Amino acid sequence: MTNFRAKQIEINGIVQGVGFRPFVYQLATAHGLRGRVSNTSDGVSIEVEGDQTAVEAFIRDLTGKAPPLSRITRIESEDTPSTGFPDFSIGNSRSKGRRHTLISPDMSICDDCLAELLDPGDRRYRYPFINCTNCGPRYTIIDDIPYDRPQTSMRGFMMCDRCQSEYDDPLNRRFHAQPNACPACGPHVWLADKNGTAVSAEDPVAAAVDCIKKGRILAVKGLGGFHLVADAANQAAVERLRRRKNREEKPLAVMSYDLAAIRAYAVTTPDEEALLTSPQRPIVLLPKRNPPLLADAVSPNNRTVGAMLPYTPLHYLLLSGGFRALVMTSGNVSEEPIAIDNRDALSRLAAMADYFLLHNRDIYLRSDDSVVKLIAGRARFFRRSRGYVPGPVFLKKAVQPILACGAELKNTVCLTREDQAFLSQHVGDLENLTTYQFFIETVEHLKRILDIEPAHVACDMHPDYLSTRYAKALDDVDVLEVQHHHAHIAACMAENRVDGQVIGLAFDGTGYGSDGCIWGGEVLLVRLDGFDRVGHVAYVPMPGGAAAIKAPWRMAVSYLYQAFGKSLLALDLPFFRTVDNHKIEFMIDMIEKRVNAPYTSSLGRLFDGVAAMIGLRDTVAYEGQAAMELEMAADPDAVGGYEVGVHRGGMLAIESAPMIRGIVEDIRARVHPSEISMKFHNTLVRVFTRLCEEIREERGLNRVALSGGVFQNALLLSGLSKNLGKSGFQVLSHTLVPTNDGGIALGQAVVADAMLRKP
Numbered sequence: 001m002t003n004f005r006a007k008q009i010e011i012n013g014i015v016q017g018v019g020f021r022p023f024v025y026q027l028a029t030a031h032g033l034r035g036r037v038s039n040t041s042d043g044v045s046i047e048v049e050g051d052q053t054a055v056e057a058f059i060r061d062l063t064g065k066a067p068p069l070s071r072i073t074r075i076e077s078e079d080t081p082s083t084g085f086p087d088f089s090i091g092n093s094r095s096k097g098r099r100h101t102l103i104s105p106d107m108s109i110c111d112d113c114l115a116e117l118l119d120p121g122d123r124r125y126r127y128p129f130i131n132c133t134n135c136g137p138r139y140t141i142i143d144d145i146p147y148d149r150p151q152t153s154m155r156g157f158m159m160c161d162r163c164q165s166e167y168d169d170p171l172n173r174r175f176h177a178q179p180n181a182c183p184a185c186g187p188h189v190w191l192a193d194k195n196g197t198a199v200s201a202e203d204p205v206a207a208a209v210d211c212i213k214k215g216r217i218l219a220v221k222g223l224g225g226f227h228l229v230a231d232a233a234n235q236a237a238v239e240r241l242r243r244r245k246n247r248e249e250k251p252l253a254v255m256s257y258d259l260a261a262i263r264a265y266a267v268t269t270p271d272e273e274a275l276l277t278s279p280q281r282p283i284v285l286l287p288k289r290n291p292p293l294l295a296d297a298v299s300p301n302n303r304t305v306g307a308m309l310p311y312t313p314l315h316y317l318l319l320s321g322g323f324r325a326l327v328m329t330s331g332n333v334s335e336e337p338i339a340i341d342n343r344d345a346l347s348r349l350a351a352m353a354d355y356f357l358l359h360n361r362d363i364y365l366r367s368d369d370s371v372v373k374l375i376a377g378r379a380r381f382f383r384r385s386r387g388y389v390p391g392p393v394f395l396k397k398a399v400q401p402i403l404a405c406g407a408e409l410k411n412t413v414c415l416t417r418e419d420q421a422f423l424s425q426h427v428g429d430l431e432n433l434t435t436y437q438f439f440i441e442t443v444e445h446l447k448r449i450l451d452i453e454p455a456h457v458a459c460d461m462h463p464d465y466l467s468t469r470y471a472k473a474l475d476d477v478d479v480l481e482v483q484h485h486h487a488h489i490a491a492c493m494a495e496n497r498v499d500g501q502v503i504g505l506a507f508d509g510t511g512y513g514s515d516g517c518i519w520g521g522e523v524l525l526v527r528l529d530g531f532d533r534v535g536h537v538a539y540v541p542m543p544g545g546a547a548a549i550k551a552p553w554r555m556a557v558s559y560l561y562q563a564f565g566k567s568l569l570a571l572d573l574p575f576f577r578t579v580d581n582h583k584i585e586f587m588i589d590m591i592e593k594r595v596n597a598p599y600t601s602s603l604g605r606l607f608d609g610v611a612a613m614i615g616l617r618d619t620v621a622y623e624g625q626a627a628m629e630l631e632m633a634a635d636p637d638a639v640g641g642y643e644v645g646v647h648r649g650g651m652l653a654i655e656s657a658p659m660i661r662g663i664v665e666d667i668r669a670r671v672h673p674s675e676i677s678m679k680f681h682n683t684l685v686r687v688f689t690r691l692c693e694e695i696r697e698e699r700g701l702n703r704v705a706l707s708g709g710v711f712q713n714a715l716l717l718s719g720l721s722k723n724l725g726k727s728g729f730q731v732l733s734h735t736l737v738p739t740n741d742g743g744i745a746l747g748q749a750v751v752a753d754a755m756l757r758k759p
Helices: 020-030 052-064 111-117 161-168 203-212 235-246 261-265 268-276 314-320 342-347 432-448 468-475 484-495 550-571 583-595 603-613 625-633 657-668 673-699 714-726 741-757
Strands: 004-014 035-037 044-051 073-077 088-091 189-193 220-222 226-231 283-287 303-310 325-332 355-359 369-377 376-384 394-397 402-404 414-423 456-460 478-482 502-512 519-529 532-535 645-647 652-655 704-709 730-732
Touching: 004 052, 020 035, 020 044, 020 052, 020 088, 044 052, 052 073, 073 414, 111 314, 203 220, 203 226, 203 355, 220 342, 235 325, 261 268, 261 303, 268 283, 268 369, 342 402, 355 468, 369 714, 376 741, 394 484, 394 583, 394 741, 402 741, 414 432, 414 741, 432 468, 432 532, 456 468, 456 741, 468 478, 478 484, 478 741, 484 502, 484 519, 484 532, 484 704, 484 741, 502 603, 519 603, 519 673, 532 657, 550 603, 550 657, 603 625, 603 657, 603 673, 625 673, 625 714, 652 673, 657 673, 673 714, 704 714, 714 730
Parallel strands: 035 088, 220 355, 283 369, 402 456, 456 478, 502 704, 532 652, 704 730
Antiparallel strands: 004 044, 004 073, 035 044, 189 355, 220 226, 226 325, 283 303, 369 376, 394 414, 402 414, 502 519, 519 532, 645 652
């Protein structure tokens, strides 16, 4: 039989929990082949034999027709002796020692399951845990791999005969769907009051809907944790939620049943609608419509609203109650991780929620909603979490196994394995013990399910970050410190698969500099194994240190003092009418005596100072609020800019004093803040483009990497990208990980690897 072939095929990637084995089974059967497919700790292993032409076509179709949620990263095949399989079958999962398979992120409910959920004739009608191989939970219910039911939080639910039959049928879309369940055998929901006492209700979800309609606030257990839920059109309910959560002004995310509902209160583009309807279902930041149709308290003083579509069956059932939108904000105490456990939620959220919609499917690892915004034609992460994690970032080349511990704010951690970098879900701000515990849980969970035991650990240079202290307390590992802005630019280089040297513009609020000052407006020449600082925004004092972050008027005083000296007191500026004059004089005293006034080059603080000067914001309720409002105030049609001084004595220093004097002149001439804001943005775009051109002329570098939290500003990112592109630069920016500190662990990891390889 000359045309007979037997092959052993090994496939790596996201190939478990995404319907891959049923796909292989059906594909092999369609080609008339015999053999076996099994999950392994590396991915999927296939033994196949039959006609040579059919085997070759089968291998081609493995990649060409793979299930939509799968992602093949490697496929290898070799000839083997024939085993004489009688047919094609699906074998038991096999362990092969080390685990190299990729785990699928959690995915939104698919159209087939949604149709069943809403079909009164279906046995799963209104069942909140409906799922199949094409949708549902993965990462948040996995305890170990291979991804089989006994190693998930479904292990305690024995399938009924009908579910088991689906699970065993290779032609059924629930074939080996590990979370498969129905009302007879699976998890269930119940409504409880704030004391945890069950509320009698024939349909707990319908009862929950009634509560929300009455203006009550619910804590709802979802896929990656609890949400606090209220009717987004009910001003009183949303205000009550804000008071209880002690969240004064930071925007709240909302969820609507479908695109039509979102279009009623937000302006969407086809690209934004594609993001909203993607299987990842992130929160998408969208411009509000006028007049607003949602309660003003949802996102006060903000032109945008964060909207998302339902991603679980339970969400669809809640929204079928006829709401325009529901507020769906993280179920947590301010700055703490979201609750995932019923008992913990009843303890921590009782002061905020009137009722609790609970269920008995455990969540092993919390995962917040992801947040994206379309900027310069591409989706940019503000928070990368549910729907995307633990998908890896693929690197240009293999690196050593490294744990990178991230920064203090918006913390994520990163583990590397060969050419894959696994950035964790959003952990949060490491400012309290519960978040730090979540940080440790995340590190340990990822190490276990990825089977990575790093010999090297990377951390920020800041000695007081909890992530740094964690790294330095570990035994038997090498600890490598990475400068904050070096890591930012390296993260941008890594996700763009770039090495060599680039011009790096690292703009953010706070980063510990190698000279002990607070950096944040940096012009760097960056290699992965090191960097040279060639320029920065000129230092100014931060009166009160961290207190200046919460009170932008303090930074306004500092910039004004730099530009005018003590004569600033004679200026007639908006914030002089709201801030006590004695406080301003006290700040001047701190600046002059250099008492508790560390130097900073932060561009974030410059945004804060300008926002305060023109009367937008004296104090902030959340990080970045003043800078965000300055961006939103800008009139995009305004032209012109301000003079900026550049000191070229060795290190380039961008002197803001001339610009501040120009802004004050405009304020006194009653130029509208929207025009001043746009001129400020134009100035930054112009001056940094010019500096990059000068560096190119001197150094021959033609690539510019943009990173740091300030690049969440759409005007700045779009403007600089456009100007640099027109000037002939290759511009690198973030699309795979956040440009803020949520992406910094990726940079720490690749820098640490490069440092280890340095001769």
